[in-house]
Each structure stands twice: as C-alpha cells, then as structure tokens.
Amino acid sequence: MKFNPKQQLKKIFMKRIQSAIILAFLILAGTSQVYAQDKVDTNAPASTVLRFICTSTSDDSLLLQGTVSVKHDEGSTNLANAPVSFYSVEKDGDSKIGESKTDVHGIAFLKIPSRNKYLRTDQQLLSLKAKYDGSAKYEASEGEFGLKPAKLKVSFYEEDSVRYVKVEGTQLNADGTETSIGAIDVTVGVPKMFSILKIATVSLDSTGIGTAEFPKDIIGDSLGNLTVVASIEENDIFGNVKGSADNTWGLKKHLISPDRPSRELWTPIAPLWMIITLIIMLAGVWGHYVYAIVQLVMIKKSSAKVVKES
C-alpha cells in the first residue's frame, strides 16, 4: 500500500476533530453536572438560622425556645428533629444547661428554674446561648439571648362596682432577692382561638404595680370564665415575661347566631311540608298507574277464562 501523505493528513485531521468533539462533550457534561450540583446542593450543607428567645413564666421558670430554620430559594422552612443545646455563657467558656430536639414545628423547648446559679453579667443579666451543631446536610448555627428573670403577677379587684386588673412586676436579682420593676409597659390580653386580644396596656409605677379598668364586654367560655395574660415583650433587660390568672368576669359565650334549625332547605332533613307533599303526589300518580296495570292484568285473566271456556 502506498503511503499517501494526503490520506494520512486526513486521518490525523479526523482524529483531531473526533477528540475535539469528545473533549467538548466532556466539558459540557462536566459543567452541566457542576451546575446541577449547585442546584441540588447535595454536597454543600445548607445554611441555617437559629432564633433563640427566652421567656420568664409565672411558675418561676424560664422557658428557652430555639427555632432552627433552613434558608432556601423560596424563603425558609423550619427543621424538625434537630438537637439544640442550651448553654450559659460563663467566665471560662460555656456551661451546658441542657439539650432538646426541635418538634414538628421546628422549635426546641427547655424549661429551667428562674432561681439558678448561672453567671450573671454586670447588669445582672443571664447570658444564654443556644447551639445547633449541624449535620451533613445542614450547617451549624447559634443564637444568644440575655435577660434578667422577672415575674408578673396578675390579680383582680372591684372598687365602687368598677372592675380592675392589677399587675405586679418583680425581678429576680442575682442574690436571690426579689425587687419590683418600674417604668415598664405591660400588655394585658385575653387569649382567643388564633391570637391574643389586647384589653389594656398597663404602666408599672415605681413600686412595680399597675392597674387598668377591666372591660365589661369580653366574651369568655360558656360559664363566663376568662384567662387573662399579662406580658412584657422584647424588653432590653427582661426579655419576655408572661403571667396569667383566671377570673369569671367574661360574658357567657353562647351562639350569637340562632340555634341551628333542624329543617331547612339546606339541612340534611327536609322540611316536613316538602316530604308530605311529595308523598301525596307520588301516591296519587302511582296509584293511577297501579289501577291501569290492574286493568291489564284483568284483561289477561279474562282472556285465559275465555280460552278455557271455549
């Protein structure tokens, strides 16, 4: 076979083209995979946010709430079953208070007594931290909260046939003493099905006491019982404080709308007159049918008789 330089050049050229095509394909495939990976994000853990709030409740405890949420394209979604650890920030590092897992709503709860030995800052605030250690899929995150434990006491009294609600605020100092809180606004409300109805805003005076007139037209349960909740929200020093008490000053709840009638056009059972009319009409019409059919039957019978006779 003759050595054809042209043919050889052609061969090399074709080979080059082929490898270029293969290379281009690989590059394309590779990059698309990379992009796809970016979207699916199976390797890089998603970033999370831990929101940490604390509330002083009326049973002398602190409720720590850590909510873990994951950021993604359309907003954020809460993370369930995530272990959240709670710490107190001490001089020589963090001392672990406890741990709990977030529930189906993505919130982890921990209750600790208000009277505790954790370190307080110069302003007598407890410095608390919540940490989520992350996992292969999700990044770690943490949140901090500082508060001074406090308590709100709610009580009721009547004077000159006017009803009042009284709120007393006390704070728990580092040495275990309780002193009153002053110059703070406290919201007083009644919890309802979806939210809390605010009925008054009370200003605590220097002795930590505030009163407001209790409105006459709050609706309670069917016996007139009401739960009244006093709360301080997002205070710089005290964080969140809640206290509650029950009274019987609510209006009795009854169906404002009339008692459901049992027979209407739209009830399962029809109005009586409709049923009666229907029965009468059907009986009338089908009665005539039966009469005609009876005549036919008699015709048949009589023909049989004729046949017999003949």
Place this chain on the structure above:
Amino acid sequence: MENKKKDDNNSRRNFLKLGLLAGAGTVAAGTLLASGKKDSGESGEKIKVLTTSGEVMEVDKNFLTLAPVGRVESHQGIPGRKFVMVIDLAKCKNARKCVEACQKGHNLPKGEEFMKVYLLQDSEKTAPYWFPKPCYHCDNPQCVSVCPVGATYKRSDGIVLIDNERCIGCKFCMTGCPYSTRVFAWKPDKEYEINQPYSPEKSVPGVEGTVSKCDFCPDLAREGKLPYCASACPMGVIYFGDIDEDVVTNGTETFKFSELIRDRSGYRYLENLGTRPNVYYLPPVDRQFPVERGLDGLDEETRKRFDNTPFVEKLKEKEIKK
C-alpha cells in the same frame, strides 16, 4: 445587643408566622427532617408529602400533626365555634399572595383558584377597588340547598364543605351560587395525584369531575392556625376568627369583631340576596396606595384579566391621549 434585639423583634413576628407558614401536605409548617436516620419518635411508616419548595419528600407518619379528619367526622363542625372572615379593602393591593398560598396549600393547578381577586367598580364615578373573594360560607347556602346527593353540607361551625367522594359533578351548586365561588375539575391534573387520604377538611387531593371551593381551612383551624390566605397576605388584609368569641385576627393585629365592623362600617356583599354570608368587608376608605399599584408586577396572563374592566380601559385611554 441591639442587633440581637432587631433580630429577635423580627423573630417574634416571624415566630407567629412560622407556625402559620403556608405548607403543602400535612407536615406542620413544612418542616424538614434534620436527620435521615430512624430515631425515637419515628414510626418507620413513610408518607409522601409536598414541601413548600415543591419537592416531594417522604415523611414519617408520626411527624404529621393531626391525622386528616375523615369524611363522616367532617360533617361535625369544630365544637363551639362559628367562623367569620373580615376583609379590609382599604389595604388590598392585589399582591395575590393569598391566591398563591391557597393554591399551594390545596395543591391546585395553576388555573384553579379558591380565593379570587377581582377589580370591581360599583359605578362610573365611584372608586375602583381590589376585591378578594373567598367562599362566603353563607348561613343560607343556596349551593347546599340544590345539591341532589348531599355532597356539600353546612356544619355547626358555619363552614360549608364538599365531600368529593360523593359529588357526582352535576354542577348545580355552581349555578346556585350567586358569587361564582365554586370551581370544577375539568381534567385530570397531575396536582391531583397525591398519595394522601382524602379529607373534605383539606380538600386535598382534588378529584377530577367534581366541584371544589374555598373551605376556610378547618384542618388548620383545628391546630389553632389561620387559613393560608390570612397568613400569606403581606398587608394583613384578611382577618379570621370566631364570631361567637367576637375576635378576629390577621396574624399580627387582633380586634374585637363587633368593634371592627362598627368602627369601620363593615358590610356584606350583595346583602339583598339573603344568603347571609359570613365574610364581611371593610370599605376602601383612606386607601393606602393607588389602585393602579395592583396592576404592577403581574405576569402577562393575570394582567390581561383586567383588560375589560372600565378602570383599565380608562387607563389605556389616558395612555393613548399622552
């Protein structure tokens, strides 16, 4: 501390909303599982649900909050409640987040809407306004009266539900409703193919050849959450509550229902028809922004809807004159 304060401020607002996040399927607030491994609390039995981002994922059965209420139980209302909705027309700017959240929450195909937003103008010289319209769950429901098989029914808590396993699709209820509330499933949509037990309280999954409508989300109400539309509205237009408790809320503000209606002159739409609806409207007084704002940012098809309204035609005329 300041930054943390702001953060916590938002966190509180969001905290209330977190529980009310629009989520498809029955996993509360569409939570994700932190670990894939079997843990204590997991039953091992997986159910497929949709997350807010539209992925189908398998969730352990125990992570579902309340099991969906069955068909027979759904005839009983939530005891001691009677639901009412108040819509503030002064704040609505056609953001359509209510429409989208409802569609997501009920797995509706794009063309089907339980909550509809109209651009209405009562007469030539009166001001136009955006008009969100869910089902009114009337106290004298014409749709229930005309149903031949009892597929739609009114419960003690005022909610009118549809049992899509009994509905024969005769569409008489659709002609019976004067508010054009009901929608029909004209074709088998892929959104209907969810592996989930059917509950009239969830109106999910949809059934081809039957009628459906806004249901006031009784499944969410049982968990103390507001309906999808009320939680999703960025302007807080939709208030929801128990009329016997006399309280309505939009998630951030809470009012006494009687005071709200009295002070803001609430009314019901087409009152003279005698259907006694359970949705009240607050007139568009002291509007917070012009009506045209509602036409911004809409996709082409949605924008086209309002082309025949006198208001949009006037706008076009003004444009041409310029």
Place this chain on the structure above:
Amino acid sequence: MSDIVGSEKLLREFAPQIERTGKTGKLWIAFLIVVICFGWFALYWQISRGHIVTGMRDNVVWGVYIVNFIFFMGISYAGALISGTLHLFHAEWRKPIIRMAEFITIISLLIGPCFIMLCVGRLDRLPNLILFGRIQSPITWDVIAISTDIIGCILFLYLALLRDLGKLRDFAELKVPAWRKKLYKVLALGYTGTPEQQLRLKKATDVMAGMVIAIAIIVYSVLAWIFSVTLQPGWHSTIFGPYFVIAAVYSGTGVLIVAMYFFRKAYHLEEHITLQHFVNVGVIMLVLGAFFGYFTFSEYLTKWYGSEKNDEQLIQVLLKNYFYLFILSNYVGVLVPLIVVGFKKFRTIRNITIAAGIVVIALWLNRYLIVVPTLETPYLPIEDARETWQHYSATWVEWALTAAGAAMFCLLFTIGSKLIPIVQVSELKEEPIEPGDIYLK
C-alpha cells in the same frame, strides 16, 4: 279524512312496512348508525380526557348537553299531551297520527336523560342520586318526575297499542320471523275484544290519558324550576314553569308535523295522512305558537323595562352577541308558523312542514339562549384572560354527541315503525255518551 276501513284491509296495506325494509330504508339506517358511532367515539374522547374537551368552563357550566336535554324532554311532552288530550276529546281525526305522537314521547324520554348523563362529571357516582337523594333539590324532583313520566308514557303507549298487537297476532298472512310473531302474542295479553276487555281497556286508557297530561305539565315544570329557583339573573323568573311547558308542547307539535311528513313520504301514507291532518296539527301549533310568543314577549319585556343592572346586562349580551339567533328564535319562530297556518292561502303540506322545521330549530335556539347567556353574565364579572372561559362555544365533541342523539332518535323511530304499524290499524268508532256503552271490535 280517511274513512274507517275494514281492519283486515289496513293490516294488509301496512304489512309490507313491517315485513321488510327497502333499499332506501337500509341506507337510512346505515347512515344513522354511522353518525351514532361517531357519537360513541366523541363520548370515549370525553370520558378519557375529561370534560375539558367540551366548551364548558367554570362560568358556563351547562351548555349544549343541557340544551339538548331540555329540548328532548320538551318534545316528549308534546306527544303525551297531544295524544292524551285528543283521546279525551274523542277527536276522530287523530287516529293516523296518534301512534307517531306516542313514539315521539317514548323515544325522546329515553334520549333526553342520556344528555344529562353526558353533562355529569362523575358517571360512576350516578347511583348516589338514588342512594343519597335529597328531596330539597330540584334535581331530585326531576329524577323522580322523569322516572314517573317514563313509566307513565310507556304504560299509555302500551294501552293504546294493545288492540293493534292483538290484530297483528291474529293476522295469519303476516310474513315476519317467528320471534316477532311470538312477541306480538306475548304483548297482546290475550286481548280478543270481548266486551269486558274493551271496557277495562277503555277505563285504563282514560285514566292514563288524564294522568299523562297532568304528569307532562308537572314534570316539565319541575325542569323549569331547576332554573328558576336559582338566583341567576336571567333564570330567576316566576313564569318559567308555564313558559317551559308551552314551549315544550310547541316544539313537540313541530316535531310531530315533521315526522308526519317523512313517514307519509316513506310509507306512502297519502291516503291516511292528508292535508287536513297537517292543518289540524298546524292549528294546534299556531295556538301554541301564539302562547309561546306571548310568554316570551312578557319575559323579555319585563326584563328590559325594569332598570335592574343584571337584567340590562343580560339583554345587552343577547342583543350584542346573539342578535341573529335571538331574532330567529323569538320572532321568526313565532311569526312564520302563525302566517303559514293562519292564512288559508299558505296552507300546503310542504309549507306547514317547513314552518314546523323552523319551529323546531327556533325552539332549540330558544333553550340555548335561556341557558348560556345567563351563565355568561353572572353577578361578579368574569375576569379571566382565557377566551374559552369568557364566552361559551361548543366543541366538536358536543356537536357530535348532539348529532348522535338526533340520529338515535330517528333510528329508534324507524325501528319502532318497523315493529308496529305507524298508523293505528284497529278501528275507532265514536264513543257513546253513556259510559256503559262499549265500542265494537
């Protein structure tokens, strides 16, 4: 008017119809079957792809199917009313056409409900209507009424047929297959025309004739109430009951005249169905047409005169989008029969038939204009970008099924005329005044 001939002669004359089918007959039946097959295909298409293949959408939820349903139910009452009334009035001239009227009744009663079923979204749940029926719903009233009506009309037809069946059974020369002879024997119930049997038959027929008239009115009113009890602006009218009944009988007479014309041609019945028959039925049509025109005028005058916004909107839509259909249905459909039958000069068989054909079309359009434009103008404006959701236009599926329904009607009519003589072969004599008297065989 044909003389009352000896029964044997009539039978011999009509025997060929029953015994065999001519070439044109066979072609006709084949054509009908093709149309019906196309209808079956359209039905399959609808069931497999969902109702989205029709033109109905969320606002206009009832379209051509419901119009057909109302139309066919309407025709049926005409047959019942005409045969019932004429029976009670002892109108002698009715004899040749009464069978046709009864056939129209039964066949359209069988086809009408089929159209309702096409409109229902979940056919597999139809038993719910009986298992869970709510008697507050007009549809339940309709289900009860239509079932009662079907039974009643079949019973009435059967009673009228009984003597003819007896004749067919006894006619030895009849050349039909053995199974048909057996059929006649069984159905004839051994009727031999004894005085006792004649009396029983008379009593039963009288009762059923009265019943059939009452039922026809009630059933069609129930159908009208399905529309008028809703709050829809165009439907919530107090006169819908009588309006629909009049319109129904009007359309029925139209169909009867057309049927008379075609059977007269096909079976050479010129001797029995004469101009006088056409004129008589035509006069009934004229009277009903006048009433129909009166009701329609009253309806639209009231809507137009009052200033209510929704009525105004409806009239606007009717006159803007449906102008020619409106004129055809409500003006032409009333005036043409009035003129053609009213003036002696125009009364020819062909003219009357053409007028009847126009009546049939005009009344179908009248039902369409009642059902669809109202749904296109609800209280809340239709704000939708999709064209099909704003205006209703029927798709090929709906038209195919409409054609199939009409074809089925014709087919069943043709087959019926093959089994039983289309003209009554047994005699009628003037009925004596005393109820004790009987008429002879």
